[in-house]
Amino acid sequence: MFTPKSPSIAVLFLCAVTQWASAEDNRAHISIRGIYGGVPTELLVQGTLRDYGVNAIFMGSGGINAERVAVLKKQGAKIFAEFNTMHVATYLKDHADAAPVGVDGKVCPAPHGWQGNCPTHPGYRRFRMDAFRRVLRDFEIDGIWLDYHHSHASWERAVPDMPDTCFCERCVAQFSRETKTPLPDEGTPQLAHTILEIHRDSWGQWRCDVFTDWVREFRSIIDETRPRALLGTFHCPWTDAEFDGALRNKLAIDLRAQAKYIDVFSIMPYHARFGHASDPSWISRQTKWLGDYLGVNGEPGERHRIWPIVQLSDWGESVSSNQVRSIMDHGTRRPATGVMVFNWGSLKKQMGKVDEMAKYYREIQP
Ligand SMILES: [Zn+2]
Numbered sequence: 001m002f003t004p005k006s007p008s009i010a011v012l013f014l015c016a017v018t019q020w021a022s023a024e025d026n027r028a029h030i031s032i033r034g035i036y037g038g039v040p041t042e043l044l045v046q047g048t049l050r051d052y053g054v055n056a057i058f059m060g061s062g063g064i065n066a067e068r069v070a071v072l073k074k075q076g077a078k079i080f081a082e083f084n085t086m087h088v089a090t091y092l093k094d095h096a097d098a099a100p101v102g103v104d105g106k107v108c109p110a111p112h113g114w115q116g117n118c119p120t121h122p123g124y125r126r127f128r129m130d131a132f133r134r135v136l137r138d139f140e141i142d143g144i145w146l147d148y149h150h151s152h153a154s155w156e157r158a159v160p161d162m163p164d165t166c167f168c169e170r171c172v173a174q175f176s177r178e179t180k181t182p183l184p185d186e187g188t189p190q191l192a193h194t195i196l197e198i199h200r201d202s203w204g205q206w207r208c209d210v211f212t213d214w215v216r217e218f219r220s221i222i223d224e225t226r227p228r229a230l231l232g233t234f235h236c237p238w239t240d241a242e243f244d245g246a247l248r249n250k251l252a253i254d255l256r257a258q259a260k261y262i263d264v265f266s267i268m269p270y271h272a273r274f275g276h277a278s279d280p281s282w283i284s285r286q287t288k289w290l291g292d293y294l295g296v297n298g299e300p301g302e303r304h305r306i307w308p309i310v311q312l313s314d315w316g317e318s319v320s321s322n323q324v325r326s327i328m329d330h331g332t333r334r335p336a337t338g339v340m341v342f343n344w345g346s347l348k349k350q351m352g353k354v355d356e357m358a359k360y361y362r363e364i365q366p
Pocket residue numbers: 100101118119120121166167168169170171172
């Protein structure tokens with residue numbers, strides 16, 4: 001048993017413990033305590049969202065309607081729409097020329113079933129911009145979050161599959177034109193080889209620029225239709241160095257360039273899904289990296305905010321209710337100033353985890 005030899009040591013010890021505890025428990029910098037995945041009607045049967053410490057709901061833009069908006073407004077909750085940018089697979093049924101093309105010149109199969117679209121297909125881009133504008137025009141939402149804004153790839157897992165795309169004639173010609181890169185008159189397999197071997201850097205940057213330009217246009221639509229709404233993005237949680245720089249080189253995500261248009265970065269550190277099931281501290285490490293990378297500290301008044309989406313659902317690996325508190329702790333450390341849990345559709349069947357989430361949210365609720 002610990003028996004301090006002098007009162008001063010005991011006092012010092014107590015001070016240290018108190019200081020540690022208050023640093024851990026103080027989450028006054030967290031303004032958003034969210035749930036992702038639709039209106040949690042199960043929580044509203046006997047109480048209010050505030051009873052659960054929740055003040056924000058994220059839901060798919062296709063699931064938003066006037067009634068749901070009214071329910072959440074009545075609760076005083078913020079409403080954020082999730083918007084699928086590059087992964088509307090149904091578009092390909094009538095527009096086969098929007099399918100991403102691989103290095104062999106053929107349509108690239110969907111890795112693990114994650115189907116993307118060609119980023120330079122003008123019809124697909126217009127289709128998404130029109131849908132984006134409609135959501136903002138029709139519903140009084142507080143923000144809209146880009147989702148799947150990356151190339152044709154499967155990365156929401158421990159071992160990703162990220163084929164090189166898109167080598168359709170349109171993409172290759174646009175790359176050559178916009179970067180002033182002369183290309184020989186060859187078939188796609190040879191051209192793809194030349195591009196990846198000789199022009200790898202400019203190809204990678206050009207692809208990033210194409211995806212960033214989508215973000216620029218999304219921003220301009222917000223500015224025209226609902227300027228107070230925030231523009232957020234759900235994005236891959238890797239650092240710029242992991243998987244050989246795949247964030248940029250494979251997924252075409254240039255976070256710093258997108259920061260010109262984005263307000264909130266919702267990094268997706270799904271610790272269990274990404275091979276860190278027993279290490280929730282991975283969440284705060286990845287978030288810290290993002291803050292350093294973007295120059296975000298989690299202080300009031302900063303232009304950019306970081307609101308991680310953390311995994312409480314069983315996906316890939318199960319997440320126990322015993323771990324929820326640690327996940328919430330790591331998800332709410334600076335530079336984060338908001339957090340949301342993934343996802344209601346699954347959590348509503350595991351109320352033990354919801355109880356743990358609510359306990360934490362209530363404790364940090366002002
Ligand atoms: Zn293409």
